[in-house]
Amino acid sequence: MSNISLEKVRQAITLMQGGDIDVWLTFARETMQTPDPALDLIFPHNLTWDSAFLVSRSGRSLAIIGRYDADNVRKEGAYDDVRTYDQGISQALREAVAELAPKRIGLNYSLSDTGCDGLSHGNFLRLQQMLGDLAELASADELVRRLRESKSASELARIRETTRMQQAVYAEMFKLPLRGMNELDIQNRAHEIIARHGLEIDGDPAANPIVNAGPESSIGHGLPSAALTLQPGMVLHFDMWLRHNGYCADLQRCAYVLRPGEIKAPDLVQRAWDSCWLALEAGKAALKPGVAAWEVDNVAREALVECGYDEYLHAFGHHIGRATHDGGSVLGPRWERYGDRPFKQIDVGSVFTLELGVILEGHGYIGIEEMVVVTETGNEFISTPQRELRLI
């Protein structure tokens, strides 16, 4: 992991040039219980006691770490200066801030961007007490957002590897005797395959992968049901988000279960699949550096509605990297719950999911999700896209 932490600390210093944050402070404790997603970028292990990572615009990087965690920070090698304490962090932290003499300290909080909102409110109040007389405390959300979004070469390589592995998992899942299996059985078998491939399930295994067998299934982040068995005429839909080596992939896959005598999906189903792809390609064509995130969603959304379907009730895409939902901008509509995230501009080097779907009465949920990386002029697939609806 050392290369990535060091790459990201250096990238942060570059991003701070010309900005109004003099020192970026990541402050965390008991990160197993309350992790800070920004910390993952610049130190990949857990910390127990109060820990402070300071990166200054002038190019210094400094960590203040409890005695028992300090060795790991030194081994990581991303900080020029690692200081330790035993009883309490405040004195060493005040001294370090006094040395760096910032006007403004950027902290990891954000009203709209979870990936930049890892500082707890309790820790914010403590920093106010410890440092409030030394500098102005402000949000570092723009810095952290850009740091998360713009993937370094080694980050991109890891995402590609996880994506390749997840596709291999899907290939095995479609070899299962799926007809007649219930959603929960399918999920259990998927868990075995995932473990065998050496991938980690990101988050709660009870809800990952999502398995939707037919029209009665719970669409969204619902749990699989042992009462729903895959039958002819149903659409089978999977959504899965996995991690390997610290980086995630997130893809959906879909199939139709042929009824006796059928050799292809009914027109109703095929038309929905084709319309989803038409809308996805329309949105994909709009994704390039400099456009606002909501515009990309809007193109896909309108294309699907023009095909005669309801608009999907989620975003067209999200960043992916260390986390599956990786904060930053979102390719989503300008709805309240997305805050200002749809208004951000697209940057080169970002990795997005592109996803949408249609609920088909009597059949189930048709959903597509692929992954792309933003290039100088547009974007290209990271995943090998599922162009054809599978038949079972």
Place this chain on the structure above:
Amino acid sequence: MSNISLEKVRQAITLMQGGDIDVWLTFARETMQTPDPALDLIFPHNLTWDSAFLVSRSGRSLAIIGRYDADNVRKEGAYDDVRTYDQGISQALREAVAELAPKRIGLNYSLSDTGCDGLSHGNFLRLQQMLGDLAELASADELVRRLRESKSASELARIRETTRMQQAVYAEMFKLPLRGMNELDIQNRAHEIIARHGLEIDGDPAANPIVNAGPESSIGHGLPSAALTLQPGMVLHFDMWLRHNGYCADLQRCAYVLRPGEIKAPDLVQRAWDSCWLALEAGKAALKPGVAAWEVDNVAREALVECGYDEYLHAFGHHIGRATHDGGSVLGPRWERYGDRPFKQIDVGSVFTLELGVILEGHGYIGIEEMVVVTETGNEFISTPQRELRLI
């Protein structure tokens, strides 16, 4: 999980009687990325969009959940009223708060207690905007602390089960051909054993289990080294924290590697082991309902110092439950970094680790860690304690 969520919601209502919090609000989003440890007690799955769980002193329980997460909350069955939204949570949340008409809303933030500090600063600012005109926003840390600490019967049963399973893992680890293996090899083999027993590693597997072979090893939360091989005369020390079915165990185990001709550990090593146990038993005898947490630490700390050893630089014990370091009070000294946690009183039903150790020059780290549950009159072991130093 349903029983525990419902048990804990009911327990929260009971704990709120007589207090000054009218409504307890847990507010979270993207909990895979930024989990709230208090949410785990009352809803065991991840949530993606803004989600609000309200428990009122008058006995109502109400959840406001994004459309795609709502089914899971309904299935969990711990809330009387589950409301959904599509575009943004604020209107439904304001309506719910207006109905409940609290004077004071308790939120999950705390200056000293990580287990009660899951609300991000960004989300705090948003709640101020959404609800600041309707009620006073205050810390719910005392409520959450007591809710975490006092284990229900089904919670205690799960902790016992995880402890039993972790002991079985240790038993297998001591069957490995440990002599001559390096720390990293030992950790890799431990990971296989843990997986085979169906336990999850809590947090970063690179640092769990801790494996310390001899005096050159990094004491504390350090990573194992491939350069350190287990040799005669060394102390081998393990520390491991595992989870099963949502509940954790955390135990240390120790052994001495006999040199040619030795049939027992040298006096220096044996005396350190015996002194650690003497100090641990002294601290254990002081642990009962009503005493202040720091007093328990102080008894153990002084007993070890009286034996002629340095005082340990950590707390004598921490709560354990859903998390390994489970917030709440801490059996620790009145040092700055523990905040007000050592000043809290011990409650019945709490589960604590008891741990301490001695660094022995030329041999390595002697460490003991066991687990106890607080009863009406004292406490009893949950783990089967390692009374004798193992010989390898």
